[in-house]
Amino acid sequence: MSNDFKKEISAMEEEIISLRRDFHQHPELGLKEIRTSRRIADYLEKTGLAVTTGVGQTGVTGLLQGAKPGKTLMMRADMDALPIQEKNQVSYRSENDGVMHACGHDGHMAILLAAAKILNAHRGEISGNIKFVFQPGEEGYDGARLMIEEGVLENPRVEAAIGLHLSTAMPVGKIGIRNGAFLAGSDAFSIRVYGQMGHGAHPESGVDAIFISANVITSLQSLVSREVSALNPVVIHIGMIKGGTAGNIIADRVTLRTVVRTLDPELRGTIQQRMDRILKGITSAYRGSHEIRYLGGVGPVVNDPAMCQVVRSAAIRSVGQENIHIPEPSMGSDDMARFLEAVPGCYFSLGVGNKEKGYVYPIHHPQFDMDESGLVIGVDTLVRSALGYLKSDGS
Numbered sequence: 001m002s003n004d005f006k007k008e009i010s011a012m013e014e015e016i017i018s019l020r021r022d023f024h025q026h027p028e029l030g031l032k033e034i035r036t037s038r039r040i041a042d043y044l045e046k047t048g049l050a051v052t053t054g055v056g057q058t059g060v061t062g063l064l065q066g067a068k069p070g071k072t073l074m075m076r077a078d079m080d081a082l083p084i085q086e087k088n089q090v091s092y093r094s095e096n097d098g099v100m101h102a103c104g105h106d107g108h109m110a111i112l113l114a115a116a117k118i119l120n121a122h123r124g125e126i127s128g129n130i131k132f133v134f135q136p137g138e139e140g141y142d143g144a145r146l147m148i149e150e151g152v153l154e155n156p157r158v159e160a161a162i163g164l165h166l167s168t169a170m171p172v173g174k175i176g177i178r179n180g181a182f183l184a185g186s187d188a189f190s191i192r193v194y195g196q197m198g199h200g201a202h203p204e205s206g207v208d209a210i211f212i213s214a215n216v217i218t219s220l221q222s223l224v225s226r227e228v229s230a231l232n233p234v235v236i237h238i239g240m241i242k243g244g245t246a247g248n249i250i251a252d253r254v255t256l257r258t259v260v261r262t263l264d265p266e267l268r269g270t271i272q273q274r275m276d277r278i279l280k281g282i283t284s285a286y287r288g289s290h291e292i293r294y295l296g297g298v299g300p301v302v303n304d305p306a307m308c309q310v311v312r313s314a315a316i317r318s319v320g321q322e323n324i325h326i327p328e329p330s331m332g333s334d335d336m337a338r339f340l341e342a343v344p345g346c347y348f349s350l351g352v353g354n355k356e357k358g359y360v361y362p363i364h365h366p367q368f369d370m371d372e373s374g375l376v377i378g379v380d381t382l383v384r385s386a387l388g389y390l391k392s393d394g395s
């Protein structure tokens with residue numbers, strides 16, 4: 001087996017960058033990745049993979065069957081852009097007003113397409129299958145769930161998953177891999193607080209839903225500070241509040257929107273019931289009532305140590321031991337979590353930051369851009385991870 005992929009991959013560097021720039025110029029929002037999905041399907045077909053389109057609306061998969069039978073690994077790239085007006089003045093600037101690849105998913109797709117091409121050229125050395133999964137709607141559309149519901153993990157059954165996210169917080173040439181919880185789960189709730197309308201001059205004539213809500217907002221934070229270990233991070237963010245009709249009327253209802261984040265799947269499972277208990281206590285103490293409704297979310301991204309070892313061994317060969325970092329967990333989230341709940345896997349960070357060149361803006365920023373020389377490193381690590389996994393039986 002040829003272990004020197006660097007040459008093969010660097011011969012593709014121009015193509016990888018132009019793929020990324022093409023996606024960047026034509027960004028599409030979640031579940032509307034029509035052009036993007038066509039482009040991916042064409043590329044995979046030309047590469048010689050078995051392509052399935054329309055998996056979870058605009059999702060695409062390419063199946064590579066190795067020369068010998070074996071396990072099935074999936075590798076995932078997300079496809080969607082964000083509703084952000086790009087502020088970069090570059091030749092490959094977004095052509096879609098108000099839409100921008102500001103989360104690096106353009107780079108993820110380019111990397112995975114190149115990895116598919118290289119791995120397909122090495123079909124003869126592969127025992128098992130690789131499913132290249134291009135997932136739509138990562139930015140809050142739960143595209144991973146849609147793909148899973150439509151059977152992306154079956155036929156052949158996926159046994160492990162690998163994915164990466166670009167990061168400008170890390171210099172180009174560095175790779176971040178963390179065992180266990182890496183990104184937080186994130187769940188959205190709608191809370192209604194009910195009172196009774198009355199004249200503002202006469203408190204006895206009503207039940208003030210705004211006053212009750214003020215207490216609810218402060219009391220919900222006690223869940224973080226007074227109920228959960230200080231070593232177990234939780235964020236309860238109330239980002240929206242609506243209620244009342246006039247300054248001299250007692251409001252009869254208030255709506256709150258909250259997003260709760262935690263790295264701990266077990267704690268996550270108790271959040272709604274804990275919030276409900278606090279809401280019940282506070283609202284009834286002040287003669288009101290409440291309703292709480294779950295609006296959806298995803299669990300934490302929890303990496304499997306054995307799969308991380310597969311990726312780490314590959315990454316060491318790509319960039320050297322001294323360039324492997326263990327990143328802190330982040331309270332951000334990613335629906336890669338859905339795949340990692342179903343099969344063991346590793347979601348890792350690839351550095352594309354470069355202070356000298358000005359690639360310093362974080363993801364979701366209108367000036368986000370990347371040091372594209374990091375893309376080939378991503379391809380190298382994915383290719384080596386796939387071959388490492390399908391050779392080593394994942395152990």
Ligand SMILES: [Zn+2]
Pocket residue numbers: 103139363364
């Ligand atoms: Zn994002």
Ligand SMILES: [Zn+2]
Pocket residue numbers: 078103104105138165
């Ligand atoms: Zn992202």
